[in-house]
Every structure is written in structure tokens, then in C-alpha cells.
Amino acid sequence: MLAETVCSAVSAAGLGIAAVTAYRKRFLTALRIxxxxxxxxxxxxTGAVGWLASTAFSPLAWAGFGVLGASWALFALVRAVEHRRGARTARAATGDGSAVPVSPSASAPALGRKPDRRSGAPAAPSAPAVPSRASSDDFSDIEAILKKHGI
Structure with missing residues (x-):
């Protein structure tokens, strides 16, 4: 009964504000209010206020909201575990701990090693690669530019 009285008072106040707004010749705003x-x-x-009031003060309704929250938490937990398990499966497929599968020959030139054809794993490290003359020229150009700008 209290909720219905409050809603009626709010509506009456709103209609009063709308009347004042219409008096000031702001008709569209008055219609919106x-x-x-x-x-x-x-x-x-419609009875929605009575239903809402009886639901808000019902311990059974709050217990139902708690059960729904627990259900949501379980769904989130299952999703997180599945996501983690999927990443772990991808790491196990590569064998090296990285989450993205990479072809064994893709990283071999960067490491200076040749992959073993049978297992796909890199072989023992070979002699260290000697930097070429072209790469040292690149650095000298960069050094010249930095010196030119006083850096």
C-alpha cells in the first residue's frame, strides 16, 4: 500500500511540473514530462509495483537470487577452466611451452641451428653466425644520423 501511495505522489508531482513547463510554452518538454x-x-x-514490493521483501526471493548467482559463478568457473585447459593443450602440442604452434623450421634460422628432420626439435647449436658487412653498414648510417642531430 505504501509503494502505491509513493508512486501516485511521484506521478502527481510530475504532472504538476509538466503543467508549469507547459505554462512556460515548452510544450514538447511538457509532453515528455x-x-x-x-x-x-x-x-x-497493472500490479507490477505490488509484485515488485512483495519480491523485494521476500526472503525466498532473495534466496532465489542467491541460487541464480551461484549458478552464474559455476558457469564462469567452467568457462575459465575450459579456456585454461585449451591453452594447456595447445602448449602440449608444441612441446616447448609456447601457446602458439610454430613450425620447427620457422625459428631455426634465428637460433642458428638446423632442425632435426625426425623429431622436429632443433639440433645442437652450430657455430655462431658472423654478422654480415651489410648489417654493420646499417648501424653506421644510424650512428651518422644520430651524430648529425647531436644525439
């Missing part, structure tokens, strides 16, 4: 003011009365007439 009137539309918002009629919502609480409409909710009271």
Missing part, C-alpha cells in the same frame, strides 16, 4: 509521470501510475494499475 507528462509521459514519464504517467509511468508510475501505470505500473500501480
Amino acid at each position: 507528462t509521459a514519464y509521470s504517467l509511468i508510475p501510475v501505470g505500473l500501480v494499475m
